[in-house]
Amino acid sequence: xxxxxxxxxxxxxxxxxxxxxxxxxxxxxxxxxxxxxxxxxxxxxxxxxxxxxxxxxxxxxxxxxxxxxxxxxxxxxxxxxxxxxxxxxxxxxxxxxxxxxxxxxxxxxxxxxxxxxxxxxxxxxxxxxxxxxxxxxxxxxxxxxxxxxxxxxxxxxxxxxxxxxxxxxxxxxxxxxxxxxxxxxxxxxxxxxxxxxxxxxxxxxxxxxxxxxxxxxxxxxxxxxxxxxxxxxxxxxxxxxxxxxxxxxxxxxxxxxxxxxxxxxxxxxxxxxxxxxxxxxxxxxxxxxxxxxxxxxxxxxxxxxxxxxxxxxxxxxxxxxxxxxxxxxxxxxxxxxxxxxxxxxxxxxxxx
Amino acid sequence: xxxxxxxxxxxxxxxxxxxxxxxxxxxxxxxxxxxxxxxxxxxxxxxxxxxxxxxxxxxxxxxxxxxxxxxxxxxxxxxxxxxxxxxxxxxxxxxxxxxxxxxxxxxxxxxxxxxxxxxxxxxxxx
Numbered sequence: 458x459x460x461x462x463x464x465x466x467x468x469x470x471x472x473x474x475x476x477x478x479x480x481x482x483x484x485x486x487x488x489x490x491x492x493x494x495x496x497x498x499x500x501x502x503x504x505x506x507x508x509x510x511x512x513x514x515x516x517x518x519x520x521x522x523x524x525x526x527x528x529x530x531x532x533x534x535x536x537x538x539x540x541x542x543x544x545x546x547x548x549x550x551x552x553x554x555x556x557x558x559x560x561x562x563x564x565x566x567x568x569x570x571x572x573x574x575x576x577x578x579x580x581x582x583x584x585x586x587x588x589x590x591x592x593x594x595x596x597x598x599x600x601x602x603x604x605x606x607x608x609x610x611x612x613x614x615x616x617x618x619x620x621x622x623x624x625x626x627x628x629x630x631x632x633x634x635x636x637x638x639x640x641x642x643x644x645x646x647x648x649x650x651x652x653x654x655x656x657x658x659x660x661x662x663x664x665x666x667x668x669x670x671x672x673x674x675x676x677x678x679x680x681x682x683x684x685x686x687x688x689x690x691x692x693x694x695x696x697x698x699x700x701x702x703x704x705x706x707x708x709x710x711x712x713x714x715x716x717x718x719x720x721x722x723x724x725x726x727x728x729x730x731x732x733x734x735x736x737x738x739x740x741x742x743x744x745x746x747x748x749x750x751x752x753x754x755x756x757x758x759x760x761x762x763x764x765x766x767x768x769x770x771x772x773x774x775x776x777x778x779x780x781x782x783x784x785x786x787x788x789x790x791x792x793x794x795x796x797x798x799x800x801x802x803x804x805x806x807x808x809x
Numbered sequence: 810x811x812x813x814x815x816x817x818x819x820x821x822x823x824x825x826x827x828x829x830x831x832x833x834x835x836x837x838x839x840x841x842x843x844x845x846x847x848x849x850x851x852x853x854x855x856x857x858x859x860x861x862x863x864x865x866x867x868x869x870x871x872x873x874x875x876x877x878x879x880x881x882x883x884x885x886x887x888x889x890x891x892x893x894x895x896x897x898x899x900x901x902x903x904x905x906x907x908x909x910x911x912x913x914x915x916x917x918x919x920x921x922x923x924x925x926x927x928x929x930x931x932x933x934x935x
Contacts, residue, residue, distance in 0.1 A: 612896055616870070619895035620825060623914035627831035634834070646917075653914050661897045679918040 495519075495594040497531070499551075501579065501587045505530040506551055509589070518596060520566035531592070536562035536570045550577035553587050560597065572597040615660030622653035648712065648766075651676055655708030659701050666801065667704040668696035669736060669748070676711045680724065689724055694736035697746060700801050706778050713767035714750050714794060722792050723755035730755035730791070744800035746781075752791040760787045817928060820865035821846040822853045822879055823893070824872045828913070832866060832893075835917045839924070848872075853879040857886070864927055865890035866920070868913075869901065880905060889927035891920070 489496055495515035499506035511526045519526075519534065526534075531551075543559035550559070555577065562570045573594040580589040626646050633642045654675045658667050673692060674682065682690050699707060715724070715732075723730025736748035752758075761768060768785070771794065775783045781798025819841045823829040829846035836843050844862055847853035849871055856862070857879070865883055867876045869892050876892075883890045892901065892910040901910050909923050 612900065615897065616895040619913045620828065623828045623831065623895065624825060626914050627827035630831055630834055631827065650914055650916055654912070654916075657897075657912050679916050 495573075495596070497526070497592050498580070499531050499590045499592060501551065501590045505532065506590060507531070508534075515594070518565075518571065518594065519563055525566070534563055536564045547575065547577070550575075550579075551590055553579040553581075563594070572601050611660070611663060615657065618656050618660070619653060622649055622656065625649055626653075644716070647679075647716070648709070651708055651712035652705070655705045658708075659704060664701055666698035666700060668698050669694060669707065670696040672699070672704055672708050673711060673734065676708050677715055680715045680719065689731055691731060691733045693734070694748070695738075697736065697738060698801060703779055703798075703801065706774055710771050710775060710796075711750075713770055717767055717792070718752055718755070721756075722758060723752035725755060738800045746796075746798050746800040748796045750792075750794040750796075752793070755791055757789040758787050758792050759789075816842070817863045818842045818844050818861060819924070820844040820853065820856055820862045820890075822848075822865065822871065822876055823868040824848045824870075825868075828868075832915060832920075835915065835920055836866070839917070839921050841924070847879075850874055850876060850878050854882055857882050857888075862886075862888055864888065864924060866915075866924075867892050869894045869910075870896065875902070877902060877905065880908070891923050891927065 489510075490512045492512065493514055495518040496510075496512045497508045497515055498510035500509050507528055507530050508526055509528075511523060516523060516526065521534075539561050540559075543561050546555075546557050546559035547561065549556050558577075559575050560572065561575050562572050565571060574597055576593045576595075578591040578593075579587050580591055582588045626649050629645050629649065630642060633645075655672065658671055658675055670692070673690075677690060680689075682688060718724040718730075718732060723732050731753050733751045733753065734748070735751075736746060739745045739747055764772075771785065772783055775781050775796055775798070779798045781796060783797075784793075784795045786793040786795075819836050821829060821832050821836065821843055823832055823846050826848075829848070833843045833846060841864075844860060845853070845856055847856055853865075853867075853876065862883075865879070865888060867879055867883075867890055869876055880890060880892070890908065892905070892908055893913050893915055894900065894910060895913040901908075909927070911919060911923060
């Protein structure tokens, strides 16, 4: 584009125009010329938005000279393969119909690429007609690098956590094998495994919120959730997003409930039972998350002889940690666990 | 124990000693014969060169070294394998996304199912 033979004419016109508003807007033009934020003005009366002014910061950001820039179309400074959505946003902004600030990559003179956030402000004349677009750029290079570094650190932390938990499981197995009952060892290992699954889910979501359904998917997979027609679970509810702490507790609780079902409840006899898991967010008392785990078709159940890890976790863990209430019903027709707790704010995943 | 299963030789590639023991124990209790464990790529490659292997469980990150060359050697011989990783599954190199990847710590029941699927000849991975 630098070798355009028609350049001198369009450049001259652009320079004249800048000279015009320099005289009108004196101090503002000096400010625009000297600010550290990269800025250009484009001629909005022409379809391809040629650049009629570029400040020093824009030139140092892109590596071009003023002669390279003036009269050239705005788009000729964009990197190839720009995000289509961001280009749509740019087009809209140029027409004074902004629908968000696009993030677009600029192409530097040396061919390298700079990610930027682009802000377009329309400039209208006295009659209200759009005459110019004022475009400023925030260099996102450092921001992107920091994001990548954070992502890297988080990945490392997740990896370390998973490996540590894998090592804890190995220590349990190596220490107890031959000395303790195999069922006991398996029980212990599986609890650590449930904890690690919840951790890995949270890790995958950057320790942000995790959906109830995602927790169930991960925790119930070894209990045959994905066994197609043989699946013993009927699950219904929106993917309500839980805070990390709640997700961890839910993961452990679902694991204990499923383990109990295998030992005593609906999953203890082949082909007999089914577990229905349903939840919803109800408007009552603020917003309340209500979840019901109901076992049907299994053997007749009664209250446990003593309260072990599982029932303590469910009754106390949920009630105390989540500020909720839990009701366990040992109905002869099947065990029922009902959980009520304050619903997390903005807890339903927006449809994507 | 299923005679067919016990004849299967499964290579374990894992750099963390105790985790490797756990995987060995899991495979042994499922009735497989363990080859290795190998903690490095070169060890794994020489185990593949020198003996018959029917399947493999590969930790992706071996103390900073990636186990993809081991995967390539297995692919070249038509030997099915499973990746295991403590990283997010999305961190698997794009060229290997078609292969089964299990999250560490390994879940014995899920490993059992995954290996059984791999070792059914008609279900072999791409």
